[in-house]
Amino acid sequence: MRTGKTFAVSMITVCQLMALALWFSATAVLPQLRSEFGIGALQSSLFTSAVLLGFVLGTVTSAILGLADRIEPRRFWAASAMIAATANILILVVPVDGIVVILLRLITGVCMAGIYPIGMKMVATWSRGDTGFLVGLLVGALTMGSAMPHLFAVAVPLDWRYVIMTASVTAYIAAIAILFVHLGGTPGRSPRFDPKMVGKIWANKPLRHACYGYFGHMWELYAMWGWIGLFLYGAFSDRVMDNPGVWSALSTFAIVGIGAFGSLAGGYYADRIGRTTVTIAAMIVSSACALVAGGLSDAPIILLIVVCIVWGISVIADSAQFSSCVIELADPHQVGTALTLQNAIGFLIALVSIHLVPVVADQTGWWGAFAMLAVGPVLGTIAMVRLRMMPEAIQLAGGKK
Known part of the structure; x- marks a missing residue:
């Protein structure tokens, strides 16, 4: 890949990785949450499944309304990351064993529909016969982003709250950084x-x-x-x-x-x-x-x-x-x-x-x-x-x- 393409694709991939850490940020600290708050099996499951349900709702809504075509992709991505990061950090001020935290996880999932697929769309503007590799790269970013909160749990082990904060802060940084990424052409219609x-x-x-x-x-x-x-x-x-x-x-x-x-x-x-x-x-x-x-x-x-x-x-x-x-x-x-x-x-x-x-x-x-x-x-x-x-x-x- 030429220099401009390499830098742009790398930036999009890194931003994806940073923002997608929100997906499993709360799941990564479940052992601590279960120990501190006595969270049961159902509530523990909802920490992950609410994000998945939100992603389904967000993806279907975006596809029906054509949001990916109506909103400039970098702004759509940045706004989604900002909202998801805010929903994630609000977990710190609500009862962890209550329904509000699950609603916040649902909102995070809805916003993932403006991050993961839109990242694919932006990378596709740089595709020059290497679509398979680029798609694999973005799926790899999803995978590594899902793993990152577990690393945060070790890097900031004093309290599970720092893991949540770290995931949100990295997503805020990614939301700003993505606005400075150049695209390889005009995104095709979704x-x-x-x-x-x-x-x-x-x-x-x-x-x-x-x-x-x-x-x-x-x-x-x-x-x-x-x-x-x-x-x-x-x-x-x-x-x-x-x-x-x-x-x-x-x-x-x-x-x-x-x-x-x-x-x-x-x-x-x-x-x-x-x-x-x-x-x-x-x-x-x-x-x-x-x-x-x-x-x-x-x-x-x-x-x-x-x-x-x-x-x-x-x-x-x-x-x-x-x-x-x-x-x-x-x-x-x-x-x-x-x-x-x-x-x-x-x-x-x-x-x-x-x-x-x-x-x-x-x-x-x-x-x-x-x-x-x-x-x-x-x-x-x-x-x-x-x-x-x-x-x-x-x-x-x-x-x-």
């Missing part, structure tokens, strides 16, 4: 959502199976990201380790954050050996990790961490490829509706699994809870194998299935 197309899209069998694969992936992804930290906190505490909170936060940062490299690798290889090949391989590995990880809480610590790191890489490596499949399989005028539909249903499915994990964990332990997550990638693998066998699969990745 595909609009048209409810009338839903039936036609769902009648497209190959496209439907690509969505099925994504749904299985989403059943696992956010539930794993949302609960792996608490699982590790318990595993380290059971070993009577000093500072289990520090070790669990550092481990969670590594496990989630390393997924950024998995995302980049997934995008790189999907363009070269095929999208179904990469998604099938990633889901087989992640489902295997989900089946065994919860049963390793008493295993040697190195084995536990290695399995979780492999899980962290594989659980996100395929994520961007499901959207790529939709783009390549859908009629051009249906792409916007197909992507919105895929994402909305996928995130709603994630809401269910996030809330089920603590319920199942209370009944069967972490093994049963994480094994339940393996159902998603197993079904997703079946869907992608079926897609691979269809004649239309030749449309994927320039003929590479």
Whole structure:
């Protein structure tokens, strides 16, 4: 990439990373919140799921109203980051175990719809035949941004409030910085959502199976990201380790954050050996990790961490490829509706699994809870194998299935 492009894309990626830390800022300090306020399983789940629900509402609203086309992208992004950062920092002045904090998390999620997709839109202005890599870069930023609050929890360990403050401050800085980023051209119009197309899209069998694969992936992804930290906190505490909170936060940062490299690798290889090949391989590995990880809480610590790191890489490596499949399989005028539909249903499915994990964990332990997550990638693998066998699969990745 030439210098101007390299700097602009790097700036957008860094700003994305800084702002997306808001997504899991409250989730990262759940062990402290549960200890200090006695927060139960339902309230703990809502700290993550409210953001997902907000993201669905924000994405669908933005697509229907065409906000991404009506508002200059840098200003849209900056305003969204400012509002999200404010909603996040207001957590410090409301009862943590009340409904208002969940509403603030919902607002944060709505604003994420003005950050993550709009960041993609801005990066796309610099695309010159390297869209796959750039999309992988932004998914990597989402992954690393989701991991950052766990690092904040170690860097500012005196009080969970400092973690919340740090996440908001970094988002405020990103909101200002993004206004000085140059775009590589005039952003293209965002595909609009048209409810009338839903039936036609769902009648497209190959496209439907690509969505099925994504749904299985989403059943696992956010539930794993949302609960792996608490699982590790318990595993380290059971070993009577000093500072289990520090070790669990550092481990969670590594496990989630390393997924950024998995995302980049997934995008790189999907363009070269095929999208179904990469998604099938990633889901087989992640489902295997989900089946065994919860049963390793008493295993040697190195084995536990290695399995979780492999899980962290594989659980996100395929994520961007499901959207790529939709783009390549859908009629051009249906792409916007197909992507919105895929994402909305996928995130709603994630809401269910996030809330089920603590319920199942209370009944069967972490093994049963994480094994339940393996159902998603197993079904997703079946869907992608079926897609691979269809004649239309030749449309994927320039003929590479």
